[in-house]
Amino acid sequence: MTDLITPPPTIIDLRPSEEHSGHEHHGATGILKWMTSTDHKVIGLSYTVTSVVMMIIGGLFAELIRAQLASPNGTLVSLAQYNELFTMHGSVMIYLFVGPFAFGGLANIIVPIQIGAPDMAFPRLNALSYWLYLMGSITMLMGFFTAGGAANFGWVAYAPLSNSINTPGAGADLWIGGLLLTGFSAIFTGVNLSATIFYLRAPGMTMFRMPIFTWNMLVTAILILLAFPVLTAGLIMLYCDRHFGTHIYSVSGGGVPVLWQHIFWFWGHPEVYILALPFFGIATEIIAVFSKKPVFGYKSMVFATLSIGALSLGVWAHHMFTTGVVLLPFFSIMSLLIAVPTGIKIFNWIGTMWRGELWFTTAMLMSLGFLFTFLVGGITGVYLASPPLDFFTHDTYFVVAHFHSIVMALVLAAMGGMYYWGPKFTGYMLNEKFGRIQFWFLFIGTQVFTLPQYLLGLDGMPRRIAIYPHSPQWKTLNDWSTFGAVLVGISMIVFVANVGYSWKKYPAGDNPWDGQTLEWFTTSPPPHHNFYRLPQIRSERPTWDYNHPEHLSLAHGTLSIGHHHEPPLSNMVVGALEHEQDHDR
Amino acid sequence: MRVEAKILLSLGTFFGIMCAVYWNWSLENAGGVMMFAGMLLCFLPGSYYYWWSRRMKARPEDEPHATQAEGAGVVGSFPGSSIFPFTLGMGAFFVVLALVFGIWFLVPGLGLVTWALLGATAEGRRGGHV
Amino acid sequence: MPSFGAHQGATTQSSSVYHLWQGFSIGAAIIGGFVTVLFVFAIIRYRRKGDNIPRQAQYHLPAEVVYTVVPILVVFGLFAATLVVENKEVANPKSDVTVDVNAFQWGWKFTYPHTETVVIGQTTQDPTMVIPVNTNVHINLTSTDVIHGFYVKALNFSRYALPGVLNQFTIEAVKTGTFAGQCTQLCGLYHSLMFFNMKVVSMSQYTAWLASTANPTAFAAAEKTTTQQTATQVPTKPASSHGDN
Numbered sequence: 016m017t018d019l020i021t022p023p024p025t026i027i028d029l030r031p032s033e034e035h036s037g038h039e040h041h042g043a044t045g046i047l048k049w050m051t052s053t054d055h056k057v058i059g060l061s062y063t064v065t066s067v068v069m070m071i072i073g074g075l076f077a078e079l080i081r082a083q084l085a086s087p088n089g090t091l092v093s094l095a096q097y098n099e100l101f102t103m104h105g106s107v108m109i110y111l112f113v114g115p116f117a118f119g120g121l122a123n124i125i126v127p128i129q130i131g132a133p134d135m136a137f138p139r140l141n142a143l144s145y146w147l148y149l150m151g152s153i154t155m156l157m158g159f160f161t162a163g164g165a166a167n168f169g170w171v172a173y174a175p176l177s178n179s180i181n182t183p184g185a186g187a188d189l190w191i192g193g194l195l196l197t198g199f200s201a202i203f204t205g206v207n208l209s210a211t212i213f214y215l216r217a218p219g220m221t222m223f224r225m226p227i228f229t230w231n232m233l234v235t236a237i238l239i240l241l242a243f244p245v246l247t248a249g250l251i252m253l254y255c256d257r258h259f260g261t262h263i264y265s266v267s268g269g270g271v272p273v274l275w276q277h278i279f280w281f282w283g284h285p286e287v288y289i290l291a292l293p294f295f296g297i298a299t300e301i302i303a304v305f306s307k308k309p310v311f312g313y314k315s316m317v318f319a320t321l322s323i324g325a326l327s328l329g330v331w332a333h334h335m336f337t338t339g340v341v342l343l344p345f346f347s348i349m350s351l352l353i354a355v356p357t358g359i360k361i362f363n364w365i366g367t368m369w370r371g372e373l374w375f376t377t378a379m380l381m382s383l384g385f386l387f388t389f390l391v392g393g394i395t396g397v398y399l400a401s402p403p404l405d406f407f408t409h410d411t412y413f414v415v416a417h418f419h420s421i422v423m424a425l426v427l428a429a430m431g432g433m434y435y436w437g438p439k440f441t442g443y444m445l446n447e448k449f450g451r452i453q454f455w456f457l458f459i460g461t462q463v464f465t466l467p468q469y470l471l472g473l474d475g476m477p478r479r480i481a482i483y484p485h486s487p488q489w490k491t492l493n494d495w496s497t498f499g500a501v502l503v504g505i506s507m508i509v510f511v512a513n514v515g516y517s518w519k520k521y522p523a524g525d526n527p528w529d530g531q532t533l534e535w536f537t538t539s540p541p542p543h544h545n546f547y548r549l550p551q552i553r554s555e556r557p558t559w560d561y562n563h564p565e566h567l568s569l570a571h572g573t574l575s576i577g578h579h580h581e582p583p584l585s586n587m588v589v590g591a592l593e594h595e596q597d598h599d600r
Numbered sequence: 601m602r603v604e605a606k607i608l609l610s611l612g613t614f615f616g617i618m619c620a621v622y623w624n625w626s627l628e629n630a631g632g633v634m635m636f637a638g639m640l641l642c643f644l645p646g647s648y649y650y651w652w653s654r655r656m657k658a659r660p661e662d663e664p665h666a667t668q669a670e671g672a673g674v675v676g677s678f679p680g681s682s683i684f685p686f687t688l689g690m691g692a693f694f695v696v697l698a699l700v701f702g703i704w705f706l707v708p709g710l711g712l713v714t715w716a717l718l719g720a721t722a723e724g725r726r727g728g729h730v
Numbered sequence: 731m732p733s734f735g736a737h738q739g740a741t742t743q744s745s746s747v748y749h750l751w752q753g754f755s756i757g758a759a760i761i762g763g764f765v766t767v768l769f770v771f772a773i774i775r776y777r778r779k780g781d782n783i784p785r786q787a788q789y790h791l792p793a794e795v796v797y798t799v800v801p802i803l804v805v806f807g808l809f810a811a812t813l814v815v816e817n818k819e820v821a822n823p824k825s826d827v828t829v830d831v832n833a834f835q836w837g838w839k840f841t842y843p844h845t846e847t848v849v850i851g852q853t854t855q856d857p858t859m860v861i862p863v864n865t866n867v868h869i870n871l872t873s874t875d876v877i878h879g880f881y882v883k884a885l886n887f888s889r890y891a892l893p894g895v896l897n898q899f900t901i902e903a904v905k906t907g908t909f910a911g912q913c914t915q916l917c918g919l920y921h922s923l924m925f926f927n928m929k930v931v932s933m934s935q936y937t938a939w940l941a942s943t944a945n946p947t948a949f950a951a952a953e954k955t956t957t958q959q960t961a962t963q964v965p966t967k968p969a970s971s972h973g974d975n
Contacts, residue, residue, distance in 0.1 A: 138680070181875070245634060339889055341626075359801075370784055401816075410914035485925060550668075
């Protein structure tokens, strides 16, 4: 009879046999063990910690920016220092925090255990990705210690401002070099994720039974492979212009400065979906578990994610509407269309909650906060897809507010992910009371800091300005925005305090949340190579089916709101009747 | 492998159509070339998976009724604990510093990179720690 | 109708853009409001009441079709409205007045071709471009160094000044007054201070101003000065608002 649970597949043992080795191979200990680890859980945790440190660094830059904008003629920092501050704030947050946290941190830890794999497909490449990311981050930040300061041309480094005439100095080159390293880090992670998802799924885990988080990471991985090489090429060309006398982006040699923008944004727009899709996945998982329901519209979620991925390669020049040299109607309609699958996801999240039993843990609160904040940011994005409306909001605080609504939504989802999956990979829960306090500071702080910026942009306040001497009336809204940023900062302090307070205090157990997907079947934290045993996989919720055989989901989803029929007797039901209840659940 | 193949081939086809429309309408070459390359990048693994999916029987992870026992056996080789990712990473770091601070950084840079590449290859052949 | 944060502006084009903004905002309010109501309702109504497991509904095809098709229709509607306004903004009707705008680090030069009138100023010298009301004014925009952004709030419009590219657009002001402008694309150290003004006057005042400001020596000198600036040459104290040195 088919086993419901069997030992996992064996792993090939590559150790050379003892009689041929010259000395004993003890496992490395301490820091050497960490440096040589190829375990995806260790690497993922390293990524998570490093990226959170980057978040804090980027956050400090943000607080300095807000402090400078507290008065129309602020003198907290000089004009030159301010240009470095917003450049590095954006660069650290986008290149060094949000992306690596998502695809290097959480995905590394969670994707293999969601599909029943013993590790990522290429463990040493995975470790290399982390070291490239760490050294790339250090390289970029080293700019602050050079004579000319860090890069100061905005996180987008438009030509000709970024050439050697306008931005001489090592800071810019360190920025470029850092991005070459982190770019390859991301590309290797993209290879690893897609290979793992295509080749290392457990038996019965068909593509359409994978968790939505894993689906989102697959599309993210494909986007990384499509987009990052373009950025890398563009950066190499920029470096050549700066140092080898080429004239790719400069008018004087017959080059085209706008080419930089085409190349940069061809990467840049998929990049923002590379940033967003993992967090959509996190929210999907959390909302389902804490509504005690399956993901609503699983297939349409998958197709929506694929559509977002596909469309994202065709919208890049909506960042260039005001150049006057791009095909406005094409990019306008594509950008408007990409709102449709995003809207479908929002409706599916609400559908997941509908008629559920909502449990407001910190993770759930964070995900709901994500949903609302993303709704605001997404709607303002639709305005920006219309060139006439973009012409007067481009490069103003309206755009700044739009993308901060979006990224703060992602941060809310990230925090949800920490509370939800933290127990799985550390084995300990975080304190829920602290979590609630963190949530309210983060959520309210986000709205308070972004909403005034929409109004500032509509009133004409441009981006990237250190002072606003002609418009002292902007001070009030700026102060409100700063107040919100302070609330967000407090939420981060609460988070760090919670981590410290909860350190090894509340042991988690295998499945504290009654989670549905495969990672909740194994121990917290998972053992070496992840699973002692695996359940039979007959739907997208193998752990739920195992724990709640009377409330099965059916493969490929056939239970609908309007219908109520008995699931046909399948070998899964037979298997469930036969399995022994030999553990607490 | 059919689903994987379909995903990549569909994406590639979509990019191809988008590229055709865009390039003909805008006559803008950078975007046209990049979208065309994106299409090729999807067709490359997509066609490989498609070719294979027609020649192999379903793997256990493609079978909706597979049991865990069917997946027993060697899954793959998963080299544990290796120093070479770290070494290669540090080598790449020094190579980048050479781009910024001076060509002499290539000495430690390429040295570490070479050592790492040779070492990782030997490790893979000889067998490392699991 | 509420303004939803935007403003009518001073030109015929800005007015069209304003109405488009209002239209989008009504759509945003309806859709955003509807989704928010659903969301808040779900949070309140479906709070956990016990330990029971709800019916495990996984899809509802009619609802899914509706919320796929309706947004697509809305998107096409928004696109159609966009095209109408966009065509007005990119149109280049016959115009009697032309101004060549040259952005440079860190100021603006306004040249009136076929005259010997030029206005040039850096940062807080706030150079002022004078144009007549109720006339099509054609603007040629370029830069001599890095990318700058030509932005005037009252136009509901901005456009990049790109080196090596001539951007062109036409505006028709319907209100007189002085309207503030500023560079919106990061261009280096004094980006925050790259101010200018656009002053709309009656046609007779414009012609008079043109005649009185014409200055062959200044015109020739201005042609030479808009090369790449370095920081030491940039004044930071406010000077006269018609600086043309």
